[in-house]
Amino acid sequence: MTDGTLLDTPSRLLGSPAAGSRRVASFDYVVVGGTGDLTFRKLLPALYYSHSEGLIDGKSRIIGASRSELSGDDYRTRVVESLKRFLPASDYDEDTVASFVRRIDYVATDATDPDGWRNLAAFLGEDDTKVRVFYLATSPDLFGPICQRLKEAGLVSPLARVVLEKPIGRDLKTALEINRQVGAVFEESAIYRIDHYLGKETVQNLLALRFANALFEPVWNSRYIDHIQITVAETVGLEGRGGYYNRSGALRDMVQNHLLQMLCLVAMEPPSHLENEGVRDEKLKVLRALDPICGQDVIHRTVRGQYRAGAINGQAVPGYLDEPGIEGESNTETFVGLRAEVHNWRWAGMPFYIRTGKRLPVKASEVVIQFRPVPHSIFPGYGNDKLQPNKLVVRVQPNEGMHLHLMTKEPGPGGLRLREAVLNLSFSDTFKQRFPDAYERLLMDVVRGNPTLFMRRDEVEAAWRWCEPILDGWEEYSVKPKPYMAGSWGPSAAVAMIERDGRSWHDDAAVGR
Structure with a gap:
């Protein structure tokens, strides 16, 4: 490691304004699971951007920790390779990467070994004036044991x-146990349960x-809104996570956290x-x-x-049962x-329609606020059935922005002709700057001590209390997954579910474009 003053280089690649008061306090960021895919794909690039924008001072360090026997130089080489890739x-x-990796080090640490934390404790030292963050990019069943090891090693x-x-457990029982174990070591104010969707700019x-x-x-209620739709669509399949996903599924992986948080x-x-x-x-309360x-x-x-x-x-893609890591039949x-x-009082009687799935035709996340139709049409020849109700579409990704659908008059003589038009707020066109990844905001919020965009213990448990009866009902009534073709919008039953209420999913063919 070099002198801290050499690390604090201003950004040249992003054209960002001086960080000023946005700079965070000195920290040691320890990523447990430091050789995993999440670390290289998301966490290190996010920290790189924060470094390049001058948010991180010269005394701050980033430490990877995992079981792999690597030297600091070996790890830094991997970091550079991952930055080139992601x-x-x-x-x-090149210069910014060079200054960034000088603040990075690595300590071999076996999370399951009681003696595996001594080297990390020696590396961090006894400086209690720096913020010390332990990011557990590991399996949830290790959260409690790792926290106990941190306590025993005097690292708290x-x-x-x-x-x-996420996920915090796979059901209410395991979530309660994880929260109990972690809470026995850290105060609730020091526990940050991350849901990267909450860090997205549009969310x-x-x-x-x-x-x-x-x-x-004034109109954000069931009196003026007919219904609300929340869609998170993915084109990808399992991405090498067959073992994890087959034990989890879409309800645990997406609904219990991402979609319920957006609904809230x-x-x-x-x-x-x-x-x-x-x-x-x-x-x-929601x-x-x-x-x-x-x-x-x-x-x-x-x-x-x-x-x-x-x-x-x-491009042809395999079915779920043919994906690597999936053996035999699976429900x-x-x-x-x-x-x-x-x-x-605000929402009584008004439905929220939620859907999420893999291998859908486009990658898109959006919230659709469907307003009620006008109570009476005054336009000759235009009954209420021909007037499209107003609709607000909040696009979370990609092409982040907001679109307000309104009825307007077509220009020209020869009578009053109405048509639907869209007021389009494109964030990229309006702000003309790079949109930071969700992890950039969240990783620095941990250092700042700002918990607003993180899930509290009672939130996680309340979400599981709502989701678990659905899992139990599927098992009790043998509700098997209905097949759908990759590249479609899911089972026809999802269309039937919303059409029974006289409604339809928002512009399926256009979502994500």
Whole structure:
């Protein structure tokens, strides 16, 4: 390691303004599971961008920790290779990379060995004035044991924090046990349960859209909104995670965390403030107000699906049962559709339609706010059935932005002709700057001690309390995943579920474009 002053180089590749007061306090960021895919694909690139923008001071260090016997130089070589692979070529700057890797080191640490933490303790030293972050990019069943080892090795300093990757358990029982074990070592204020969807710019913009604009909040309720749709579509399959995914499935992997968190931000009441626990308190109220889907309700209000062989963008892809890591038959769902309701004064009687799946035709995440039709048409020849209700589409990814669908008059003489037009707010066109990855914001928020975009213990447990009856109902009533062709929008039952209510999914063919 070199002198800290050599590390603190300003950004040349991004053209960012000086960090100024945004710079975080000195820290040691220990990534347990430092040789894993998440570390190289997401965490290190995110820290690289924060370094390049001048957010990290010269005394801060990044330490990879795993069982692999590597030297610091070996690890730094891997880091450089991964940055070349996962960064856009335009963002890879040789000088910035060189200064970044000088703050990186590696300590071989066996998470399961009681004596495996001594080298890490010796490396970190006894400096209690620096923020010390332990990012556990490991299997959830190791969260509790690792925290206990950290305590035994004397590594839990007054400014120590721990970051837990999702999923937090695979059901309510295991989630409660993980929270108990981690909570026995760290105070709740020092535990950061990360959901990277909450770090996405457009997801955060839901708060700004609702609470920084007087236009929407008065009509943000079941009196004016007919229904809300939340879609997270993926084109990818298992990406080498067959063993994990076959034990998990779409409900555990996506609905219990990502989609419920997005639903909370859409449905929550205005918090009195953004600091401290305001946002998380309101999200918890939404989770507790969700109408349970129990017993035979799972047959009518949920859809399970599993993809078969098909084609995406003209390229043939295998079916789920033919993916590497999947052996024999499997009832794991790769698609989930749900009809949820929030039982409170704002949303009573109004449905939320949720769907997520793998091997769908496009990669897209969006929230659709479908307003009610006008009560009476005054336009000759235009009954209410010809007037399209207003619709607000919040595009989370890709092509981040917001689209407001309105009825307007077509220009020209010869009568009054109406058509639907779209007011388009494209974030890339409006702000003309690089959109940071979700992890960039979240990793630095941990150092700042800002828990707003992280899940609290009671949030995780409330989400599991709502999801677990669905899992139990699928098992009790033998609800098998319905097949759907890769490249389609999931099982036909998902279409039937929403059409029974006289509604339809938003522009399936156009989602993500």
